Amino acid sequence: MERQFTEEIESLKLGDGETFRGEGILAVTKALLQSGVSYVGGYQGAPVSHLLDVMVQAKDYMDELGVHVEACTSEASAAAMLGASVSYPVRGAVTWKSIVGTNVASDALSYLASAGVIGGALIVLGEDYGEGGVVAQERSHAYALKSMMWLLDPRPNLATIAGMVERGFELSEASNTPVMMELRIRACHVQGSFTAKDNRAAAVSTRHLLDKPADFLYERLAHPPAIFPQEKKKSAVRLPAARKFVAEHGLNELFAGDESSVGIIVQGGLYNNLVRALQVLELANSFSDSRGGCRIPILALNVVYPLVPEEITAFCAGKSAVLVIEEGQPEFIEQDIATTLRRAAEQPELRSLSQTKLHGKDLLPMAGDYSAEVLVRGISRFLEQHAAHVDTSPGARWIDAIEASRARAAQLLGALPGRPPTFCVGCPERPVFSAMKLVAEDVGRPHVSVDVGCHAFATFEPFSQGNTLLGYGMSLASSAGVGPMSARRPVAVMGDGGFWHNGLLSGVASNLLNHGDAVLVIMKNGYASATGTQELLSSPPEDARAAAGGASAAYADRTIEKTLKGLGVKWLRTVNNYRVADMVNALRRAYTTPEPGLKVIVAEGECQLERQRRLRPQVAARLKAGKRVVRTRFGVDEDVCTGDHSCIRLSGCPSLTVKSSSDPLKADPVAHVNNGCVGCGLCGEVAHAAVLCPSFFRAEIVQNPNVLDRFLDRLRARIVGWLQPA
Ligand code: SF4
């Protein structure tokens, strides 16, 4: 990974009393070190990638503290790492993107939760839900419930987040249960500060080794017959211990308000949105985080599972109505509270609770992001029913203004075309989809199963390819049922990240075992690019990258090819992505060859984002030293361009755009290459492979020219001068 986290690493070293400043996920990283963690693992994914990325880069400092850091190959291997805390009194943390990562990790998590832990085990989940989310919209809460692991959902401010990391370990140890902490996108990226503490070196670590393995204790194995008492222990021992800890340490927060006949119970992670909504309604001010300033009493649940029944009943006692603000479906917390109130109301001294009306999903949407606007609408309805004297007109005016702005924008702008995301400029994956488009025109469109990763951008215009998307590394497996009933061979596309994560076993091994007949295209760009260009087993080694200089360093590694051959793949081609004609030929052969079995094309080209990061400092250093630097750019000769834009439809490069023609006889805009071009050559290659037109030219921009460059320049200028009329 070429991105440097120098500043972030320095902030991890802050000591007692110093002020830590940064974003939420970095606060978690710092708090892990303050908690005396012995090991950290995970699989990167937004919005929690930085936790592991920073720690991996801070290797020297981690070694100093004795913290073992592991960039795991999947969430399953990360979850299994927590096994260290089953037998040893060591604290460990793992991280990944949820819900997808939790799905992958769930087998190990079930066993971990059954066995229980003696050392604190914390799972930091990037809850990728709502606006900005990129995975199937589900909640991690379901996993907490079914495995009986505790779930933290801290208020999005850095002091609370860091504090909950430390408390999370203590809770885990007090109840012998792994603890999950969900952080939504906004919580991971919220900026703020907190007062740091010294980092704690763990008693057992890479610097202080265990002198012997743990005693053999059958009850620590999640295996029959131990699993039966373990299941009973969860509800009989661990749950009460967790509730006691949560209550005694005040992990949930109560914010008083003068409208005490009503109240709001909110997931901690939604607290900031709630306060914003209350501010719009003029029912809160900017001191609502800790110093009061909110008129409606709020119970903020920094621990959303387990709830503490006594806290719920105490908050609801004497209120005519309570609103539960819980994002996503189903309404786990609301149901939990309803059960608690119903049971409590059976007790004579708490009978009045039967009068407290419970609202939640009846007034708020069942699914989707609870933005401030959604909350203003829901809270207004709640107050109109149960506190009619509270003036909700400021909220109504605010919503009217938003709707008026939307209507005005629609009136002025009309229906705007969608602007889907796309590959980076010069991305090596784009040419493969251009080639697939060209081949489909010849031999017909196959069923295409796509995968998680940058190549999923090909599902958008102008490629619009992909019939299914069923998870990371699952594309080949997802076409297993389609192939046998299709006249044409199905095509699966996956990245090298997906290949190592799951594709090798779930896809390739399964296909070989079942003698499947399909085409697999593996985008070998050298990194897990979509998650932030982390390194893979097949990333080219550092020295190979340095030696490759300006060339694509991904070529330096053949681990994927060797693995495939070792497994028994017979039909295997490695093709340079940017040579579109070669890619077209390879695809056509794979689609049409009578040879049975799996056909694999390894599409090779280094991630352009990573390549540019690698080259930029090298180029800057050469320029500074006065050395010759050549940049390649492509352009379109507008005299030749007919303006049919077939090149744009085939390449989709954001740098390939349109401009008005200076020729008055050409009414249509002509193609134009803007300054963003990185000179990948795709547009020229596509024009050639598709036999489109000769408009494209390649130019070399020479900086710090040498004597020969200057001589050639003068010569060319003179010849052009002779050829051009005066
Ligand atoms: S990050 Fe790399 S692989 Fe992903 S779209 Fe950008 S250039 Fe392509």
Ligand code: SF4
């Ligand atoms: S050469 Fe063409 S496809 Fe490549 S970056 Fe430049 S404009 Fe885009």
